[in-house]
Amino acid sequence: MLSWRRVTFATSSGQQGNYDAPMTATTNITNHQVRLAQRPVGNPTRDNWSFTAEPVAEPPAGGVLVKTLSLSLDPAMRGWMNDAKSYIAPVAINEVMRAGGIGKVIASHNPKFAVGDLVSAALGVQEYAAFTEEEIKRSGMFRIDPRLGTIAQWLNVLGMPGMTGYFGLLDVGHPKPGDTVVVSGAAGAVGQTVGQLAKIKGCRVVGIAGGRAKCDWVVNELGFDACIDYKAGSVKAGLKEHCPKGVDVYFDNVGGEILDDVLARLARGARIVICGAISQYNNTTAVQGPKNYLSLLVNRASMQGMVVFDYTDRFPVAVAELAGYLKDGRMKSREDIVQGLETFPDALMKLFTGENFGKLVLQVAAD
Numbered sequence: 001m002l003s004w005r006r007v008t009f010a011t012s013s014g015q016q017g018n019y020d021a022p023m024t025a026t027t028n029i030t031n032h033q034v035r036l037a038q039r040p041v042g043n044p045t046r047d048n049w050s051f052t053a054e055p056v057a058e059p060p061a062g063g064v065l066v067k068t069l070s071l072s073l074d075p076a077m078r079g080w081m082n083d084a085k086s087y088i089a090p091v092a093i094n095e096v097m098r099a100g101g102i103g104k105v106i107a108s109h110n111p112k113f114a115v116g117d118l119v120s121a122a123l124g125v126q127e128y129a130a131f132t133e134e135e136i137k138r139s140g141m142f143r144i145d146p147r148l149g150t151i152a153q154w155l156n157v158l159g160m161p162g163m164t165g166y167f168g169l170l171d172v173g174h175p176k177p178g179d180t181v182v183v184s185g186a187a188g189a190v191g192q193t194v195g196q197l198a199k200i201k202g203c204r205v206v207g208i209a210g211g212r213a214k215c216d217w218v219v220n221e222l223g224f225d226a227c228i229d230y231k232a233g234s235v236k237a238g239l240k241e242h243c244p245k246g247v248d249v250y251f252d253n254v255g256g257e258i259l260d261d262v263l264a265r266l267a268r269g270a271r272i273v274i275c276g277a278i279s280q281y282n283n284t285t286a287v288q289g290p291k292n293y294l295s296l297l298v299n300r301a302s303m304q305g306m307v308v309f310d311y312t313d314r315f316p317v318a319v320a321e322l323a324g325y326l327k328d329g330r331m332k333s334r335e336d337i338v339q340g341l342e343t344f345p346d347a348l349m350k351l352f353t354g355e356n357f358g359k360l361v362l363q364v365a366a367d
Helices: 076-080 133-139 160-173 189-200 212-220 235-242 256-263 294-298 308-328 341-353
Strands: 004-010 016-022 030-036 049-055 064-072 100-108 118-122 128-131 180-184 204-209 226-229 247-252 266-274 302-305 335-339 359-363
Touching (some): 030 341, 049 341, 064 118, 076 341, 128 133, 160 247, 160 266, 160 308, 180 189, 180 256, 189 204, 189 212, 189 247, 189 308, 189 359, 204 212, 204 235, 226 235, 247 256, 266 294, 335 341
Parallel strands (some): 180 247, 247 266, 266 302, 335 359
Antiparallel strands (some): 030 049, 064 100, 064 128, 064 359, 100 118
16 A cells, blocks of 8 residues: 655746655655845855755656756856846746756656656756646657767757757858858857858858967867957957958857947848847846947848747757767867756856856766
């Protein structure tokens, strides 16, 4: 005869629920979590987070329980911490911090997922994530194929950063063979995909990155035509040198002064993709908008924002194409992997200090 007890669980959205569950092998597992304790002013600190623990139980009918393996750390997370209107609701105070990740199904009451499946989902910054049947549908959880790439690559070129680069460049930037494409944050997760994909599509590619090591890597390893080190000299002078005929496509990940420098160098009919503005995310004053925006008028150029969630129904097409480039060697990926859930507050800050080299991944557990 089964023994039953009332258990509490955190769903993937960080909310709590409870139900009567049988005593099983999962009953004695503890879930460690990182929750948003207070909203940051400027740079996030450890005081903005609380570390909690609660028991793990079997998922409810139709649900699954996922063990977190690795989490994607992204600049967008800083925006999710603000209580402000955006393309997605902010993380609530005391809610498990939002994060996409790769995990392994360890308990399932859903016919679409079996124990042992590797899945991509919004797992949150925690060791285990319980999904109700409705949350599975809403989150778009899907199985990943480890034959196409490593877990880290599924958080990089095959994951949200890769999807952002793919659709931002192709659907918004509309690159043509022979175009000069400039990408800021070139050594980061999105930037490395954008630059390599632009080269594959026949474009001339100029990266902007911080530090000689990063610039050398994107040129010598990823095949960019040039890279401007914004820490070592004038971006404006670098653009003049490497983009003598102007910039046809600019993929912007940083905003601020660099965006203004590129605006001053546009070619006729240029397209600017606004993906992010990491230089502005920790401002305690108003966000710096573009001063050189009249260049859009003079050059008959366009500037358009993009949000990757608008393209979820087409992700499989992008994954198939990008996985092919990884397999045949036309595309490479680099991940900066940090170990341990407890390192999350410091690991996240690497994004804003420029310490990360490649896609920043938090490994929570071994496969």
